[in-house]
Amino acid sequence: MNFSKISAIEYYLPSKVSTKEDLLLDNPDWRMDDIEEKTGVKRRFICDKDETAKDISILACNQLIGKKVNRDEIEFLIIVTESPEHILPPLSCTVQDCLGLSTSIAAFDVNLGCSGFVYGLMLADSIICSQGYKKGILVCVDTYSKYIADDDRTCRPLFSDAASAILISSSNKKTIGPFVLGTDGSGSDDLVVKNSGTKSYDTSVAKSLFMNGSQVFMFTMRIVPKMVNDLLKKSNHDINDIDLFIFHQASKLVLDNIERLLKIPGKKVFKNYSSVGNTVSSSIPIALAQAEDQGMIKKDSLIMLAGFGVGLSWGATLISLSKK
Amino acid sequence: MNFSKISAIEYYLPSKVSTKEDLLLDNPDWRMDDIEEKTGVKRRFICDKDETAKDISILACNQLIGKKVNRDEIEFLIIVTESPEHILPPLSCTVQDCLGLSTSIAAFDVNLGCSGFVYGLMLADSIICSQGYKKGILVCVDTYSKYIADDDRTCRPLFSDAASAILISSSNKKTIGPFVLGTDGSGSDDLVVKNSGTKSYDTSVAKSLFMNGSQVFMFTMRIVPKMVNDLLKKSNHDINDIDLFIFHQASKLVLDNIERLLKIPGKKVFKNYSSVGNTVSSSIPIALAQAEDQGMIKKDSLIMLAGFGVGLSWGATLISLSKK
Numbered sequence: 001m002n003f004s005k006i007s008a009i010e011y012y013l014p015s016k017v018s019t020k021e022d023l024l025l026d027n028p029d030w031r032m033d034d035i036e037e038k039t040g041v042k043r044r045f046i047c048d049k050d051e052t053a054k055d056i057s058i059l060a061c062n063q064l065i066g067k068k069v070n071r072d073e074i075e076f077l078i079i080v081t082e083s084p085e086h087i088l089p090p091l092s093c094t095v096q097d098c099l100g101l102s103t104s105i106a107a108f109d110v111n112l113g114c115s116g117f118v119y120g121l122m123l124a125d126s127i128i129c130s131q132g133y134k135k136g137i138l139v140c141v142d143t144y145s146k147y148i149a150d151d152d153r154t155c156r157p158l159f160s161d162a163a164s165a166i167l168i169s170s171s172n173k174k175t176i177g178p179f180v181l182g183t184d185g186s187g188s189d190d191l192v193v194k195n196s197g198t199k200s201y202d203t204s205v206a207k208s209l210f211m212n213g214s215q216v217f218m219f220t221m222r223i224v225p226k227m228v229n230d231l232l233k234k235s236n237h238d239i240n241d242i243d244l245f246i247f248h249q250a251s252k253l254v255l256d257n258i259e260r261l262l263k264i265p266g267k268k269v270f271k272n273y274s275s276v277g278n279t280v281s282s283s284i285p286i287a288l289a290q291a292e293d294q295g296m297i298k299k300d301s302l303i304m305l306a307g308f309g310v311g312l313s314w315g316a317t318l319i320s321l322s323k324k
Numbered sequence: 325m326n327f328s329k330i331s332a333i334e335y336y337l338p339s340k341v342s343t344k345e346d347l348l349l350d351n352p353d354w355r356m357d358d359i360e361e362k363t364g365v366k367r368r369f370i371c372d373k374d375e376t377a378k379d380i381s382i383l384a385c386n387q388l389i390g391k392k393v394n395r396d397e398i399e400f401l402i403i404v405t406e407s408p409e410h411i412l413p414p415l416s417c418t419v420q421d422c423l424g425l426s427t428s429i430a431a432f433d434v435n436l437g438c439s440g441f442v443y444g445l446m447l448a449d450s451i452i453c454s455q456g457y458k459k460g461i462l463v464c465v466d467t468y469s470k471y472i473a474d475d476d477r478t479c480r481p482l483f484s485d486a487a488s489a490i491l492i493s494s495s496n497k498k499t500i501g502p503f504v505l506g507t508d509g510s511g512s513d514d515l516v517v518k519n520s521g522t523k524s525y526d527t528s529v530a531k532s533l534f535m536n537g538s539q540v541f542m543f544t545m546r547i548v549p550k551m552v553n554d555l556l557k558k559s560n561h562d563i564n565d566i567d568l569f570i571f572h573q574a575s576k577l578v579l580d581n582i583e584r585l586l587k588i589p590g591k592k593v594f595k596n597y598s599s600v601g602n603t604v605s606s607s608i609p610i611a612l613a614q615a616e617d618q619g620m621i622k623k624d625s626l627i628m629l630a631g632f633g634v635g636l637s638w639g640a641t642l643i644s645l646s647k648k
Contacts, residue, residue: 052523077507085523088406088533089512090435093635097509106505107637108443111414111433119432126450131503146522179455181430183401185421188413198470199376199409209412311417313431 004128005171006121006321007135009289010063011164011282012056013045023157026150035157040252044277045160046145052085053141056163058098061137064165065099069135076106076136078124080116080281082310083143084109087197095139106133113191114248114309115181116140116281117164118317121305122179124168138166140281147193147209154213158251160277164285179317180231182223187312190215219312220254225261227306231316242268242318243301244291248308249273249283270296280309288321297321328452329495330445330645331459333613334387335488335606336380337369347481350474359481364576368601369484370469376409377465380487382422385461388489389423393459400430400460402448404440404605406634407467408433411521419463430457437515438572438633439505440464440605441488442641445629446503448492462490464605471517471533478537482575484601488609503641504555506547511636514539540633544578547638549585551630555640563588566642567625568615572632573597573607594620604633612645621645 020032020042036042047056057079065071077092077099084091092107101107106127112119120138127133141163148155190212194205224247232239245268247258252273259269270291279286284305291297306316344356344366360366371380381403389395401416401423408415416431430451436443444462451457465487472479514536518529548571556563569592571582576597583593594615603610608629615621630640 050524054523082412084411084435084521086516086518087408087411087520088435088437088517089509089515089634090637093507093509093637094512095509096507097512101507103506103508105507106443106446106503106639107507107509107635109435111408111412111435113412119430122430122451122455123447126454127446130450130453131446131501143522177455179430182427183417183420183425183429183431184427185413185417185419185431188418188421191413192410193412194410196411197408198467199378200374310413311431313414313417315430 002129003171003174004125004168005175006166006319007169008064008068008167009164009285010060011162011286011289012060014047014051014056014161016046016048018044018046030153038253039157040273041158041277042274045162047143047161053081053083053143054085054091054094056161057095057139057141060163060165061099061139064137064167069167071100072102073135074101074105074137075133076127077101077139078108078110078120078136079139079141080110080112080120081141082111082113083146112313113280114283115307115311115313115315117284118305118307118315119181121176121317122181125176128168128170134170136168138168140164140285142280142282144209144280149206149208152208154211155209158278160279162279162282162286164282166285175320177317178234179315180227180234181315182227184312187215187219190312191310217254220250220308221257221261223314224258224306224308227314227316228262228304231304231318235318241302242304244296244303245269246284246287246291246303247306249276249278249287251278292321326453327495327498328449328492329499330490330643331493332388332392332491333488333609334384335486335610335613336384337484337486338371338375338380340370340372342368342370354477362577363481364597365482365601366598369486371467371485377405377407377415377467378409378418380485381419381463381465384487384489385423385463388461388491393491395424396426397459398425398429398461399457400451401425401463402432402434402444402460403463403465404434404436404444405465406435406437407470436637437604438574438607439631439635439637439639441608442503442629442631442639443505445500445641446505449500452492452494458494460492462492464488464609466604466606468533468604473530473532476532478535479533482602484603486603486606486610488606490609499644501641502558503639504551504558505639506551508636511539511543514636515634541578543636544574544632545581545585548582548630548632551638551640552586552628555628555642559642565626566628568620568627569593570608570611570615570627571630573600573602573611575602616645
């Protein structure tokens with residue numbers, strides 16, 4: 001039996017930073033202190049007008065290639081994105097060419113948001129375990145800023161653009177899994193970009209992100225504790241066995257309430273939303289990389305990853321990092 | 325070790341048929357006899373204006389559910405599409421709810437075109453083999469008609485809208501694989517819908533499908549014979565071992581030339597493009613279902629499936645159907 005492991009994580013945040021003052025310039029009536037108190041987000045990273053998911057994916061991948069992996073060792077490229085340059089062709093194909101990867105690689109895009117890293121990890125693990133692949137890159141990338149209206153008080157204070165590139169390799173030891181994954185499409189309309197696909201709306205409907213904040217919050221409170229407990233049960237672990245929880249960095253409000261509902265000690269819950277914002281599917285890998293840089297991950301640490309969002313969709317898993 | 329198998333295939337073609345006469349009404353100057361001679365396509369199935377990938381996916385899935393599989397046995401839903409209703413949320417989440425599937429299912433969209441069925445099959449096989457899933461549905465669905473301009477002589481005569489629903493189950497015998505998958509993004513621009521994602525073009529660029537027919541044809545001639553031979557080598561088979569070849573039903577021109585280059589007897593190459601058109605990722609599963617209905621598949625038949633197209637992307641595998 002083959003297993004897989006996370007061998008390296010790199011990420012890229014755009015150089016343009018959007019501050020409280022920037023948001024107030026566009027929206028003088030926003031109570032930014034109240035918003036910041038609730039979201040916890042103090043700055044956001046935003047792509048330039050012509051900077052796309054392709055561009056920042058390449059920048060993230062190039063931090064891995066030639067440093068943590070040789071170009072010709074890469075056998076697959078999975079890109080998780082909801083903001084590709086085009087609805088077709090797939091972003092992963094364009095990126096394969098820009099990175100000069102072999103034409104023998106398997107490449108495909110997965111359309112998921114804040115649960116996307118966990119799903120992408122499940123797919124990378126599955127194809128390594130069952131199809132004989134040895135090394136590949138999972139990219140999580142989104143540029144939600146391109147969908148967000150300047151005066152959207154729900155979304156604009158929260159989301160950052162980002163790309164992360166995760167090297168996943170075969171392993172003789174199980175370091176990833178099991179997975180708990182779920183889906184509730186009854187909340188499809190709670191996070192949506194209308195007029196973005198083939199469904200026709202009357203032309204007055206803007207092509208911009210809509211988030212029903214209170215519905216998504218209630219979904220999170222209902223689903224995340226259950227998902228955590230389901231994963232503990234599936235893996236025969238007690239909540240105290242987990243050394244570090246890396247939740248999707250939705251917002252301060254969401255993370256504080258998850259911590260409270262699950263009675264997890266705050267020091268076991270990694271948080272970087274204040275400095276990074278909500279980076280959608282990159283949020284867990286960026287948090288994982290920063291937690292490691294900050295010395296919060298030991299050789300045998302058992303880490304729970306949990307993502308949740310658009311779809312509505314959720315996923316959690318357990319990992320250990322054995323790259324050292 | 326777990327394996328997987330294709331347990332059932334159902335499909336849905338929209339009720340609206342587009343004939344040679346329909347195309348001539350819009351384009352009186354088209355030489356339809358010449359076009360039909362080259363493409364081999366005699367009719368196309370086209371969604372109504374308000375009929376979407378969601379609608380036809382549900383119609384295809386409902387031919388499986390309650391008949392070939394109980395609703396509560398379904399553990400995952402993979403949708404391969406390049407024409408979802410929205411770029412977010414994922415179509416698979418919306419369809420989960422419309423079908424009344426359990427919220428415990430894993431659901432995700434894969435963005436691929438004519439290679440998408442083979443990739444989707446690889447993913448379904450992988451998650452069954454490695455994550456303990458027992459039954460799930462792979463949906464392939466596209467409604468390219470929504471992207472095609474009325475006067476597009478390259479695309480309009482070729483493409484049909486369609487949805488297919490493939491039930492994939494765990495198996496104690498290997499019936500799927502190995503896979504040969506590949507990617508060449510240097511041809512990304514040869515099949516593209518500009519202004520469909522986040523990349524900005526000047527506003528004069530239409531949001532419609534563009535296909536560079538001669539480039540895509542040359543790619544096919546270069547890649548498909550190599551892919552077939554790579555798969556034969558990987559699986560230790562001689563080309564004569566294969567009982568039936570099901571290629572993506574690109575067009576008469578493409579299939580005739582593949583047959584010629586590979587020196588495969590015509591009776592071993594299934595063709596349905598004339599009555600069905602090119603249905604993108606549904607093309608292989610629809611062909612497989614029709615070949616079985618026509619008695620062309622025996623219990624131990626070794627079948628090669630090969631898809632190729634947008635990306636540019638390609639994939640091939642070997643299967644046997646052991647559902648009976």
